[in-house]
Amino acid sequence: MEFNSIQEVLDFAVRQEQKAGRFYGLMAEKSTDVVARKFFREMVGEERKHEAKLKAIKSGKLSGFSGQGTPQMNLTEVLGEPVFREDITLQEGLIIAMRAEKDAYEMYEGLKAFARDEELKKILEGLAAEELEHKARMESIYDQVVQREN
Amino acid sequence: MSLKHVLQPFNAWVQAFSKPYTIPMKDTMRPGADRYRGWHINDVEKCVGCGTCADICQNAAIDMVPVKDPVKGDSGLRPKIDYGRCCWCALCVDVCTTGSLGMSNEYTWVEKDPEKCRYTPGVDAKPWDGSEKGWRQEEGFSLIVKDRVPMPMLDPKERIKTWAEVVVGYSVEEARKEAARCVSCGLCVAACPAHMHIPDYIGAIRDGDFEKALDFIYDNNPMPEMCGKVCTRRCEGVCSVGIQGEPLAIRWLKRFATEQFEDFAKVLHPEVKRVGEGKKVAVVGGGPSGVTVAYYLAVRGFEVTIYEALPQLGGATFFGIPKYRFPMPSLEKQVDLLKKAGVKIVTDHRVEKDEFRRLLEENDALFFGTGLMKPYKLGVPGEDLEGVIYALDLLRDHHVGKKVEVGESVVVVGGGNVAIDASRVSRRLGAEVTIAYRRRREDMPADDEEIEDAEAEGIELVTQSIPLRVEKLENGKLDFIWGPAEMVPPDRPGGRPKPKLIEGVENHLQVDRVIVAIGQKGEFEWMPEEVAEKVVTSRGWVEVDETGMTQWPGIFAGGDLVNSTADAISAIADGLKAVEGIQQFTLEGLSVSKS
Amino acid sequence: MTETRERSKEVQIWFGPQHPGITGNMSVQTWLDGDTLTRGITHVGYLHRAFEKLMERRLYIQSFPIVCRICVPEPDTNEWLLASALEELSGLDREVPEKARWIRTLVLEMSRLGAMLMVLGGHAGSMGLGPAPQWMIALRDLVLDRFEELTGGRVYHMYIVYGGVRRDLPEGFAERMEQTLKTIESKLPLIDDVIFGSAVFRKRAMGVGVVPREWAFEMGISGPVIRAMGIPKDVRKDEPYEKYAELDFDVVTEEGSDIFARAMVRRREIQQSIDLIRQILARMPKEGPYCAELPNMLEWTIPVGQTYVRAESSRGEMGYYVVTDGSKKLRRVHVRGPSYVHGVSLLERLIPGTNIADLAPLMVSLQVCPPEIER
């Protein structure tokens, strides 16, 4: 894959977020567990927020990414790889979300190699950092909800 | 009379030429002695506004005035001293629970405005604020008693052989002596989720009036014997006596009061108006929140039926908390009072969707406190292997009388009360026990004393250990594989520090069972979809308003499902809130809406 | 007829309450024939603060800062009496540490010393001997310096508390105390010169204000007043408390029972106190607790009981009759001070026949302390 401009990169990123949003939407529709269902719906909203942020950057309304620097716990690396079932639980849903954010991060990291100039590279780095932040936030929720006593 | 006696007095003149030994002015301006009792100073950060200084001041020179918002453990008040009344006795300094109050060695101060001679030390700036000298508390003299009357306990070596209660309980003398340590500051009342009348019942115990103590206790806690044995005692955490000494044994004193009576119904004198006659309320779930709602509504004349899936009421305090901490007879005593108050109890009865709908129809209000009945999973590979079990299942099976086996060695994953209970039960079942916890010892949600008790019983604690996976070994045992963690700061203020896996290191532990106790969650399969959709959040909790009511008018909820603290007393507090909410809701004439 | 004529010769004069010669805020209503007093009635109540009653409304610990106020120049005897009475009734007396007992004895002697320095000055002052009172007050101030560093206060010490004392001796206290004693001792010969060596003092003190020996026991006279009759009565010897039994001292007596004899008893007891303080400091244990472990003072109850405790103040026997009823507060305290006997009953009896100019010296010699009369 090759990008010629920042706009192109951002368009791609927007499409990624939309894809993710559709993915969560589908899972929300299919889940029977009320909690998982509500969680996926929330994630649809999250992805829309990300999308809006990217669009704002594209149109110049936002100058760049501003990660909060949520610390990484490396939880994603440890936990198993659940797949979607209709009776999927919140716990598994959270792991799926964590993994998706991690995948997205790795993708942007990988794309960096193909960046033509410094500016492109910087925007890809920004996108990668943003996904890493999302991953950390998912881990943090997992930590608070699932591992209350651990 | 001789000439000598006429002349001798003239010796006084000699003095006219010698250095005067009356004190010159400049000497009187010297600072006071090192322990002089001069103008007060107060380290307002250390002071917790307990008001003990104001209590002891016999001149009523001290007013407690608000200087900031109250928080748990700090009333937000600080002593303001009226120097028109103060007699400089320094009793306030000597009694100060935190040691924050002192007196400087400054004693001169000229002020035109008499109003200024009332000031709040440490808040109203004064030149002597930083004074190092003056009267302070000193080792070897105390007006309050800092050491707790020790609680007799069974010997660890003996107790792991039985299910007998570990804590023996205070004798009358011990209890009254312990109760006499209280300074009645009331910080505990604010910290207790149910705002129990702590100084009042402690005072009654001190005075030997145990009936009165029980009356105070039952005013807002229908399971006090349970709380007296297993409560998380947030009150003790803020006890002002505990700041420089050991906190009052509030939990043990409550326990003592309840243990004095075989039949509560004979000694309680609840003063209530039976306002709820003719109103019907269904309670689903017989845990502490449900019991609270049922009891207080029943004494107010409501017709209450409580439905419980298990054979006994009590919820997690029945099926979760082991009997060596909270024995059956104690639980039965409290359930007995519930019956006598007129509550209909239906046990072994799990409410399902259709019945729930019917109960909604037939009652004026419905409360559910169905708790966190399902364990969260470990989430790592190998979890499905035989031998990986859940603490909640182990405890429940054990407590409803099913046979349970744990083999010779177990590892319990988790650091809460559930983990500790599963460990100590496993120990009593004969196993060697290791607890693997992801954070540090001080981060463990379990009660400190519980952790100590577990260690005394020979249970090993491995902290900062992150489970990686479980494998089956050829010898039939399980290989519990874990990696070490480093701690990173929490992402929000006041949050728990986080463990971060140090990658590349693997440790092995051979065990017969891996017992998972990392957290519990609510279960909503029994709940009609239309209700669940409305009341359950995306984190698996239930949201209620300040009256305890969910988004669905007429449906109230409380307990572990609702609060973030997940302990018995918070469940009781939720129940109390819902009692008021339900009374308000039903007496305003609204019926349960089906919207 | 004769009656009225007799009366008309009498002049009535109020001595006090605003008179520099009166010992504190009280007054004596007197009748004179010429310059001889024929009759006198004492009036007290000018500083009645109802201490005894106040204490019935206070926790025990809250009564502690009250009692020192019963005697300004010598508060510590009151602190000790209340403490020892309550310790006896509560059983806390068994736990008072050894060191506390020594420190208490020290404080009691220091307070006797401070009080006697002041009264001796008063003896001179009441006869118009100017410089001596100033020196005596200055010397007393040196004792107060030691009190200040020991107790945190110069006048009201609030230091002897139930179970012991409130603080340990500060570092280097004994050395500084010795320095103070030396200074006082060095000035005493001069005091002797200007008071006891003074023709004025001797003339006005000898044979004046004589208390008949027969009254001693019938009136309950004590302290320097009884010892000046040659009767060796001293609570510290008769019924030793704290560490007095272990100390080496003789009861000071003088003959004559007049103002001079009483002043002389005090002069010699100043030396006695100095000696006792030295003995105490030399024998005081260096280590160990200075107070028993107290119960929570906000909730302290004392079983039903009553007791009478007594001590030798500089003025004579002080006693506390204390009743407890099992509650957190005193049921009754009755303060038996020597001043009631000396300053009211005895004074009124001595007045007839006394020259008006001798009334002030007489009152000083009886060491009348009004706040102690009107507790």
Ligand SMILES: Cc1cc2nc3c(=O)[nH]c(=O)nc-3n(C[C@H](O)[C@H](O)[C@H](O)COP(=O)(O)OP(=O)(O)OC[C@H]3O[C@@H](n4cnc5c(N)ncnc54)[C@H](O)[C@@H]3O)c2cc1C
């Ligand atoms: C092992 C363990 C140890 C603990 N130790 C302590 C401790 O030391 N101190 C402390 O303060 N807290 C402790 N807790 C927590 C405390 O017990 C809970 O916070 C408290 O019991 C929660 O009360 P609750 O009202 O939410 O209901 P729960 O106690 O959770 O009870 C819910 C009840 O609802 C019933 N139920 C669920 N669904 C249905 C249905 N559909 N129909 C009918 N009945 C239903 C369940 O069977 C259960 O009995 C412990 C918990 C556990 C599990």
Ligand code: SF4
């Ligand atoms: S020093 Fe004594 S009188 Fe003054 S405020 Fe403190 S307790 Fe009250």
Ligand code: SF4
């Ligand atoms: S006793 Fe001490 S901590 Fe309590 S309010 Fe007074 S100064 Fe503050």
